[in-house]
Amino acid sequence: MNCEITQNIRAGADLIRQGEVVAFATETVYGLGANALNPEAVARIFEVKQRPHFDPLIVHISHIKQLDELTYGLSEQAEKLAEQFWPGPLTLVLPKRKRIPDLVTSGLDSVAIRIPAHPIAQQLLVASELPIAAPSANKFGCLSPTQASHVAEQLGNEIKLILDGGACTVGVESTVIQCTGEIPVLLRPGGISLEEIEQCVGPVRLAQIEDYAESNSHLSPGMLPKHYAPRTRLMIADQLNDVPTDGRKGLLSLFPLEETFLKGHQFSAQEILSPAGDLKIAAARLFTALRNLDAAGVDQIIALRMPENGLGRTINNRLERAAVS
Numbered sequence: 001m002n003c004e005i006t007q008n009i010r011a012g013a014d015l016i017r018q019g020e021v022v023a024f025a026t027e028t029v030y031g032l033g034a035n036a037l038n039p040e041a042v043a044r045i046f047e048v049k050q051r052p053h054f055d056p057l058i059v060h061i062s063h064i065k066q067l068d069e070l071t072y073g074l075s076e077q078a079e080k081l082a083e084q085f086w087p088g089p090l091t092l093v094l095p096k097r098k099r100i101p102d103l104v105t106s107g108l109d110s111v112a113i114r115i116p117a118h119p120i121a122q123q124l125l126v127a128s129e130l131p132i133a134a135p136s137a138n139k140f141g142c143l144s145p146t147q148a149s150h151v152a153e154q155l156g157n158e159i160k161l162i163l164d165g166g167a168c169t170v171g172v173e174s175t176v177i178q179c180t181g182e183i184p185v186l187l188r189p190g191g192i193s194l195e196e197i198e199q200c201v202g203p204v205r206l207a208q209i210e211d212y213a214e215s216n217s218h219l220s221p222g223m224l225p226k227h228y229a230p231r232t233r234l235m236i237a238d239q240l241n242d243v244p245t246d247g248r249k250g251l252l253s254l255f256p257l258e259e260t261f262l263k264g265h266q267f268s269a270q271e272i273l274s275p276a277g278d279l280k281i282a283a284a285r286l287f288t289a290l291r292n293l294d295a296a297g298v299d300q301i302i303a304l305r306m307p308e309n310g311l312g313r314t315i316n317n318r319l320e321r322a323a324v325s
């Protein structure tokens, strides 16, 4: 590993301005950033991530006043969402201006934009004076990084700098909402719950996991069903009756299970996301817990389904996409 792990914002901003990629902390997950207006720099992101070009990137900005350079004709709903949730774990898909390279948006006429809240991300955006395109800083299809060390493990040989901001407090990616039509569409559940979104703008349409299946889906071409996956096979269960009793198994659950619920199952590794059943805390711990189970050398990870409300919906989405074989 030859990359530097630091909080040196100036060094990061200089690299971005020189057309290099830099990994940096955000409140959701670590991002792998490059100058969003420079196609060669953006191409480096796809190369390092081994990401297919049909999967478009999110453009990060530090302040809402930069929105005008990248998009136009903001709908009333988009305005409300931006006002309530930015800076924060919300990404809006909006009409794209021509100056954004097609590589960023995979040729779509919309662009995904987010204002992150994390001070490291904010300072990098301000110091570089550029919009920064950034996907999560992991190899395509793998678990998203929520600590600088996760990035170093996967990408440390290929990038020069990781801006360390500690463990991500939200821990799952941003909520992606398309605001180009009449009714907003939830493309990806994320760090802001559906309930919070609907409280702000009323009912939204939910993109179904099947919508993601076609790589040319007009909704969101990058939202493949298989994603966010540990190396170990993962099965989602509502109760342990559904689970085979053989093999070395690891258990992921929201809170500790009663003996009676265990039904005689033995687990050689166990990760409890939040003993108090707090779904925000559970989301923040999700990817680290999956990494730990992956490292435990089990044959299979059994994930007990979360309640389908608040950030439970986001966690279930990530688990479902990890369980696709």
Ligand code: TXA
Binding pocket: 026, 028, 029, 030, 031, 032, 055, 056, 057, 058, 089, 091, 093, 105, 108, 110, 111, 112, 114, 134, 135, 136, 137, 172, 173, 174, 175, 176, 187, 188, 219, 220, 221, 222, 223
């Ligand atoms: O929290 C996050 O969103 C993190 C941090 C780094 O900001 N980023 C992130 O990026 O998760 P990524 O590339 O892993 O996910 C971006 C998602 C993809 O599923 C992609 O398909 C969707 O946003 N997306 C990007 N541009 C889009 C567009 N124009 N229309 C529809 N979906 C788009």
Ligand code: MG
Binding pocket: 135, 136, 144
């Ligand atoms: Mg990602």
